[in-house]
Amino acid sequence: METVYLIFALLFGMTIGSFLNVVAWRVPRGESIIRPGSRCTSCGKEISWYDNIPVLSWFILRGRCRSCGERFSFRYAAVELVTGLLFAAIFMKYGLTWLFLSNTIFISLLVCVVLTDIDHWIILDSVSLGGIVLGLGFSLVPGGVGFLPSLITAAVAFSIFLLIRIVSKLILKRKPGYTIAPEGHEDEADEFQGGMGWGDIKLAGMMGAFLGPSSTAVALFIGFLLGAFTGITVILAGRNRRLPVPFGPFLALGAAVAVFAGKAIWHLYLRIGLNL
Ligand SMILES: [Zn+2]
Structure with a gap:
């Protein structure tokens, strides 16, 4: 059962990492984080859910837009993976407790800090x-x-x-x-x-x-x-x-x-x- 939770924490963290990528890209540009859905920043084509699976899609598409072939930075996949691993590590340390929730939220905020500070100061x-x-x-x-x-x-x-x-x-x-x-x-x-x-x-x-x-x-x-x-x-x-x-x-x-x-x-x- 622990292993199931651990895998869930990893996948949940990778999904949150994907969301943090969106936040760090859009909020400093004054865009909404809800609408529109994920788009290729080059050709503007909407990215369908099956091309938007954290970490996996980047490798399946070899880091390119399915529509126009524009390269997507590996950083997106790396942020998803690292966030996922951090969530899994937090679960291993704190188990399914309030401290898991508190520390995953804290880590998510820190990931966002790193991204926006590097990109936009x-x-x-x-x-x-x-x-x-x-x-x-x-x-x-x-x-x-x-x-x-x-x-x-x-x-x-x-x-x-x-x-x-x-x-x-x-x-x-x-x-x-x-x-x-x-x-x-x-x-x-x-x-x-x-x-x-x-x-x-x-x-x-x-x-x-x-x-x-x-x-x-x-x-x-x-x-x-x-x-x-x-x-x-x-x-x-x-x-x-x-x-x-x-x-x-x-x-x-x-x-x-x-x-x-x-x-x-x-x-x-x-x-x-x-x-x-
Ligand atoms: Zn494109």
Whole structure:
């Protein structure tokens, strides 16, 4: 029976992944996520249900539109597969509990963060602010982090990121034009001048609301570590250091690790710390 549930979690996650692809494509473009049905973005032909099966259809059609032959990025199938695997892993860790529901919703929001931040340098308010509300709500379920810890962690994480923004803005103020806005975002140069975007600040709040204090600390630590490591790597690889790197995906990755191992890493950290 467990295996049946596990397969169901995988397939359910892949379907949600397919929906997240639609959300990440349409919402930043101001389109409805309900109507019209899925279409080829090249020829506009509606994609029938049998060509829209998560992961499978991409391989059957070899990543091409049945009608015009336009290539569909493998990323669509990858997002569906990864979301499915994450749902299955969450089921293995939390079983069929409220925490399964809460963590699959959290992971889905994080997938959306990664996609829109990479594509458009934005984290949707409906995701981050909506996520704060959902995180606070799910803190009350059996095994949840509890309302007060959820609320306080959200507020603290939000404030830390806001402080980073204020401080980095003050520092960079003395170096006008230090940060170059990414291509297509030249008119928002000022927003990129601050280092920490509003989207990241709200995302930190959402992570705090869902994860509670110890797992949020782990998630933020991993996020900053990965972000710094990547930043240094791309600079060493010869990239212009004035070009910003989207931070949302690193925070989301840290949060995903915390979903599975936040408590374990926190306790490991405490044990090492107390032995010193
Ligand atoms: Zn087409």
